[in-house]
Amino acid sequence: MAPPQPGPSSTAPINSKVAAAISGLFNRSEGADCQLVFVLDPSQPTGKSGNGAVTQGAGTQSKAAQKTLGEPLPAHSFVLRYASDKIAAQMPNARVGGSRQHMRLKWLETEGANATVAATRAPPSKKARISRAAASAATAAAALTPPEKQLPEVQLMLGGEEELPAARAAIKFAYTGHVEAGGGIHELLMLRQQAAYLQMEGCVEACAEALKQQLAESGGAAAAGASTSAGSGNAAASRAGAAAPAVPVLELYSCTQLWPDPAGDAAFAAMLTHAKRRLVAHFRDALAVLNNKERFEQMLELPAEGLEALLQSDDFGTDNESSVVLMLAEWMAVNYAASTNWALRQRLCGLLRLAQCSRAYLSCVLPVLAARHQHSPTNAAGWFPITPAAATCLLTYSLVPEPERQGMIGAGMQWGPCGGLRCIPPGWLSTQTRRQCLPAEGRTFKFIVGLPELEQSFAGLTAGQPGAAGSCIADSPPANRIAAQGLEWKPAVEWVGGDTAAGLFIGVRLPVALRAAVCDDSTAAAGVVAMAEELMYKAIVAYPPARWSVCRACGEVAWSGALPDKSFVPMGESFGWPDVFELDSEAAAGKGARGGGPRSKGNFSAVAARWAGYLQGGKHLEGRVTLLPPPSK
Numbered sequence: 001m002a003p004p005q006p007g008p009s010s011t012a013p014i015n016s017k018v019a020a021a022i023s024g025l026f027n028r029s030e031g032a033d034c035q036l037v038f039v040l041d042p043s044q045p046t047g048k049s050g051n052g053a054v055t056q057g058a059g060t061q062s063k064a065a066q067k068t069l070g071e072p073l074p075a076h077s078f079v080l081r082y083a084s085d086k087i088a089a090q091m092p093n094a095r096v097g098g099s100r101q102h103m104r105l106k107w108l109e110t111e112g113a114n115a116t117v118a119a120t121r122a123p124p125s126k127k128a129r130i131s132r133a134a135a136s137a138a139t140a141a142a143a144l145t146p147p148e149k150q151l152p153e154v155q156l157m158l159g160g161e162e163e164l165p166a167a168r169a170a171i172k173f174a175y176t177g178h179v180e181a182g183g184g185i186h187e188l189l190m191l192r193q194q195a196a197y198l199q200m201e202g203c204v205e206a207c208a209e210a211l212k213q214q215l216a217e218s219g220g221a222a223a224a225g226a227s228t229s230a231g232s233g234n235a236a237a238s239r240a241g242a243a244a245p246a247v248p249v250l251e252l253y254s255c256t257q258l259w260p261d262p263a264g265d266a267a268f269a270a271m272l273t274h275a276k277r278r279l280v281a282h283f284r285d286a287l288a289v290l291n292n293k294e295r296f297e298q299m300l301e302l303p304a305e306g307l308e309a310l311l312q313s314d315d316f317g318t319d320n321e322s323s324v325v326l327m328l329a330e331w332m333a334v335n336y337a338a339s340t341n342w343a344l345r346q347r348l349c350g351l352l353r354l355a356q357c358s359r360a361y362l363s364c365v366l367p368v369l370a371a372r373h374q375h376s377p378t379n380a381a382g383w384f385p386i387t388p389a390a391a392t393c394l395l396t397y398s399l400v401p402e403p404e405r406q407g408m409i410g411a412g413m414q415w416g417p418c419g420g421l422r423c424i425p426p427g428w429l430s431t432q433t434r435r436q437c438l439p440a441e442g443r444t445f446k447f448i449v450g451l452p453e454l455e456q457s458f459a460g461l462t463a464g465q466p467g468a469a470g471s472c473i474a475d476s477p478p479a480n481r482i483a484a485q486g487l488e489w490k491p492a493v494e495w496v497g498g499d500t501a502a503g504l505f506i507g508v509r510l511p512v513a514l515r516a517a518v519c520d521d522s523t524a525a526a527g528v529v530a531m532a533e534e535l536m537y538k539a540i541v542a543y544p545p546a547r548w549s550v551c552r553a554c555g556e557v558a559w560s561g562a563l564p565d566k567s568f569v570p571m572g573e574s575f576g577w578p579d580v581f582e583l584d585s586e587a588a589a590g591k592g593a594r595g596g597g598p599r600s601k602g603n604f605s606a607v608a609a610r611w612a613g614y615l616q617g618g619k620h621l622e623g624r625v626t627l628l629p630p631p632s633k
Contacts, residue, residue: 019177025076026175032074034091034152036171038164040067041157066155070164073171075154083174085199090154166190173203179210185251188214189258192268196260208267211252215271215278218248249278250298253306276309283310285317285437286324287627290483291445293475299327300334304344307331311351317437319544319627321356322486324434325365328352329383329513336380346385350425355398356433358485362398364539364571365486365514366391371532386424393420394428442547442626445482447471447491450620454493455607461497468494468505471623478512484544484627487511491548491623492574493581500585504550504559504623505576508541508569536571543567543575545628550580553615555622581621583610 025031081088158167169180169191179191188207195203252275262269289295299307310316311324318324328348332340340348354366370391373382397408409429410416421429437443449471457469471491472479481488488509495502514536549560559580569575587609614621 022079023176025079026172027073029074031076032151033077034075034154036073036075037153037155038069038073038158038167039155040069041159069158069161070168072153073168074151075171079174080171083200085201087154087198163190163194166194170194170198170200170203173200173206177202177206179203179206183210185211185214185248186255186258189252189255192260193258196265204265205267208265208271212271212274214248215252215275218278247282247298249275249282250302253279253303254301256303256305276313277315279306279309280313280316283316285435286327287317287319287437287443287484289327290323290330291473291476293477296330296477300331302331304335304339304348308348308351311348313434314432315435317435319436319438319629320358320485321353321434322358322361322365323483325352325354325357325361326483326486326511326513329511332380332383333513336383340383342385345383346425349385350427352428353430353432353434354394354428355430357398358542359398360539360541361486362391362395364535366394368532368536369514387420389420390424390428391420393418394424397421397429436629438627438629440629442628444624444626445476446474446622446624447482448474448620448622449493451608451611451615451618454611454621455605457493458495458497458610459605459607461495463498465497466494467497468492481509482625482627483511487541489544489625490574491625493621494576494578495581495583500583501579502581502583503576503578504548504580505574506543506548506563507572507574508543509572510536539571540568541571543569545630547626547628548623549625550614550621550623551616553613553618555616558614581611581614584612585610587612 077091081091156167158164166187169183169187173179173191173195179188183191188211192204192207192211194200195207259272260268262272283289283295283299289299299310302310307328311328316324332345354362357366366386367388369384370386370388373384373386374388376382377385393408397405400408407413408418409421410418416422449469453469457467461467469492470480471493473482476482478488481490483489488511490507490509492505492507493502494505543563545562547560547562549557552558561577561580563575567575589606608615608618611621612618616622
């Protein structure tokens with residue numbers, strides 16, 4: 001009985017010496033029987049992908065009109081015909097689809113040898129005379145030298161010069177079977193694109209694996225940075241991000257134009273699943289984005305696919321779903337016109353879990369967004385596709401007990417969902433919570449008030465006259481606020497002229513991204529929306545659980561406190577403690593008597609003397625706020 005033969009799917013290791021020899025043939029003329037010529041695709045505008053189209057050397061475009069890119073590449077048909085089905089179709093005797101196709105190429109003779117013969121027959125010039133013996137020798141040598149032959153050409157059409165490195169890398173893979181190390185995310189995607197069109201077996205999968213490896217290698221550093229930032233507040237994140245290298249996962253999402261359809265590429269789809277986890281790990285949570293300048297700007301630059309990955313994930317943390325809504329509003333404020341359409345906005349907004357928003361959002365923000373959308377659905381003011389009926393039902397749904405919720409959605413009932421919930425995305429009613437981003441010990445932010453701000457706000461106050469100096473939050477995108485629960489919280493120092501103490505007050509205001517102007521020519525519509533706007537601008541807002549503290553000049557904590565549970569304040573107002581800072585009025589009076597004014601040279605001003613016990617380095621006072629998780633229900 002004959003021994004069993006390996007099937008077509010069997011693989012046997014090749015002799016290592018043979019493999020090394022084949023790998024070493026890349027870009028070498030030794031044994032080459034053709035050459036690859038990279039040509040600009042005339043049907044593609046410059047910069048557009050030519051998809052590596054392969055043509056024969058005797059194409060319809062004249063040789064003079066062709067624009068070659070780079071130098072020709074010596075090639076070996078016995079390698080390329082088995083590595084690339086696309087190129088194999090142009091190779092002599094290659095079997096394609098069961099039929100035999102032949103490459104109709106001519107061996108082109110150069111004029112080198114014949115020119116030498118012609119030169120020997122020309123009469124000698126006065127400037128350069130050749131002896132008859134030398135001429136005879138040259139003629140004899142020319143007769144013995146066969147005409148030089150130019151290797152047959154296989155043209156590879158490219159969309160532009162920028163595709164040349166990827167095309168050469170794809171050909172190199174045919175020889176080596178390896179993706180070269182050192183290429184970045186963009187280069188790997190370009191290589192994958194060329195390999196896919198050339199049907200370079202194994203190269204597409206190798207690119208996906210190389211992409212996954214680069215994302216994995218960057219994960220350790222990203223995780224370490226996230227841990228440091230989470231442990232010591234946004235100041236540490238600012239220091240770590242000052243010289244932060246490029247983030248591979250962000251580079252991947254900046255190249256979505258090079259992505260294949262994941263549904264048709266299993267290897268890329270598997271890599272993309274890994275990439276989404278890396279993206280979530282990089283951004284961490286909504287508060288880490290909204291309160292960190294670097295992450296905030298990176299989030300704004302994400303394509304819709306990146307933002308969608310964050311909104312889909314249960315592991316993308318938040319303090320409250322309202323902060324996720326604010327993050328989407330910030331992205332829409334920048335990307336609405338250039339990067340979105342109706343279907344995309346529907347898809348992104350459908351990933352929000354609106355029933356888990358704060359009471360302020362459900363009762364005040366969402367109804368206003370619904371009114372704007374109802375009267376201005378085609379401009380940026382109406383970006384959120386929600387109806388007033390849906391907004392009302394969402395508020396009710398969040399307040400009623402579970403049995404009534406089941407009745408509202410029509411669970412097991414003949415009547416089906418109530419009117420406002422009949423056509424909403426299922427995710428809006430989701431009870432699946434995102435990861436709570438605030439640990440039990442809380443997340444701490446530093447705020448400072450500089451001496452120039454103190455002098456500007458307090459130097460000219462008379463007895464009984466109030467004044468306030470705003471703070472600056474380290475590394476915050478708008479540098480004078482903390483984002484939490486979808487709103488902005490602003491610490492400020494308040495002092496009344498002549499008092500011996502000053503206070504710390506916390507104000508709340510509406511983020512700019514939610515203060516969109518309504519663009520509608522209808523006066524009646526604008527009036528309806530204006531009435532709805534009052535819900536937002538006159539809302540009563542609950543303070544988030546937090547601990548507040550201020551430091552002495554030596555850095556030690558001088559005071560700490562927390563607002564009472566269930567503290568509320570109208571939007572735009574502030575609440576706090578009037579006697580946090582004990583001031584040195586006697587020192588200030590002495591400075592005033594000697595004529596020391598604001599920013600006086602050679603000595604402290606009266607303001608600096610009054611606040612000296614809190615001025616670190618004589619330059620600014622410093623405080624902390626630690627946001628705490630909500631109490632367990």
